[in-house]
Amino acid sequence: WIIEQSDISVLFYDGMQVVGPSGINIERFKRKTDHFDERMTQYFNLLTQMRVKGGNDYISFIESVLAAKCENKYSSSDYDFKMYTDFSKFEKDMYAKESKYGLTRMIAGYAWPWISKEDKTLKDISIQGCERMWNHKTIGWVHTQQAIDEVGCIHSIQGYDLNYAYVILGNDIGYDPNKKEIVVHPENYYDSNGKRTATYEELLDYIRNVYYVLMTRGICGTYLYVCDENLRDYLSKYLEVAT
Numbered sequence: 364w365i366i367e368q369s370d371i372s373v374l375f376y377d378g379m380q381v382v383g384p385s386g387i388n389i390e391r392f393k394r395k396t397d398h399f400d401e402r403m404t405q406y407f408n409l410l411t412q413m414r415v416k417g418g419n420d421y422i423s424f425i426e427s428v429l430a431a432k433c434e435n436k437y438s439s440s441d442y443d444f445k446m447y448t449d450f451s452k453f454e455k456d457m458y459a460k461e462s463k464y465g466l467t468r469m470i471a472g473y474a475w476p477w478i479s480k481e482d483k484t485l486k487d488i489s490i491q492g493c494e495r496m497w498n499h500k501t502i503g504w505v506h507t508q509q510a511i512d513e514v515g516c517i518h519s520i521q522g523y524d525l526n527y528a529y530v531i532l533g534n535d536i537g538y539d540p541n542k543k544e545i546v547v548h549p550e551n552y553y554d555s556n557g558k559r560t561a562t563y564e565e566l567l568d569y570i571r572n573v574y575y576v577l578m579t580r581g582i583c584g585t586y587l588y589v590c591d592e593n594l595r596d597y598l599s600k601y602l603e604v605a606t
Contacts, residue, residue: 366399375409379426382517382573383557414524416583417442425578429571431538431545433601443527443584445603448595450491452605453588457529460584461511466526468505469495470515470577472570473554474533474590477516488514490531490590517554517573520580528581529588536570537591545571545594 365372378389387395396404415421421442427433437444447453454469461467475488479496486494495514498504504519514531535552538545547570552558557569578585587602589595 379572379575380521382521382569382576383554385556388568414582415442415579417444422579425575428578428598428601429545429575431543431597433598436601437603444586445605446587446589446595446598447605448588449605450493450588453529453586454493454495456586456605457527458511460527460529464526464583466505466524467529468510468515468520468525469513469529469531470517470520470580471531472533472535472552472573472577473516473557474531474535474551476553488531490588517576521576523580524582525580526583528577528585530574530577530585532574532587532589532591532594534590536574536594538594538597540593540597547571 365374376387376392378392380386381388411419417424417439418441420439421437421444424433424437424444447456457467457469471488475497477487477497478485479487479499483496483499485496487497488495495512498513498515498519499509500507501516501519504510504513504515505523505525533551534548536545536547545567547563547567549558549563549566552566552570558566561569578587586605587598589598
């Protein structure tokens, strides 16, 4: 439709932004573009991440995290990236960053049901005695007054930039120390549209892509809280751990 309606079209495609079956995966994208007239089409690769101050090194590290192929501990003088094991400190430091810099949000994978959607008196997420609600709205959530006290899901944050991102990796994603692989737990994944018809391998792609998006929102820094013990132990070898 886009091609038919325009004289010149510029399309940007990132296969790692596909977070559910409604997205266009790389195979579907190739099928859609195979009929393009090669004489009229030019392809370019964007090789530099201009938004996140960690640049290509940070993006490559996130890709290695989600592929369980980390080799070296992350270190950067340009980007702040570390993991918390104390959720109350994670939460407290987020409020401090918001107070000082603004545009700081807590975001998470869809690893908890959205019970507050029907009853605003309920809390959706409980970690180490701390309770928080999912985003009260999806479109425009980032800029609402309530956002700092809530947790944004992928559908409320995709396409937005933050100064600092506080990312919860829920129990929908984990690590198998025997196979040395990233694994996902469909029983802890609550995006019904994402899992209704998906195979395990498709869910693995969707959930990893969700966390790729979440961990590439922060312009100046990203901070993690990891629920899965095995994944937390694995990442502690490659990330600074907040004390």
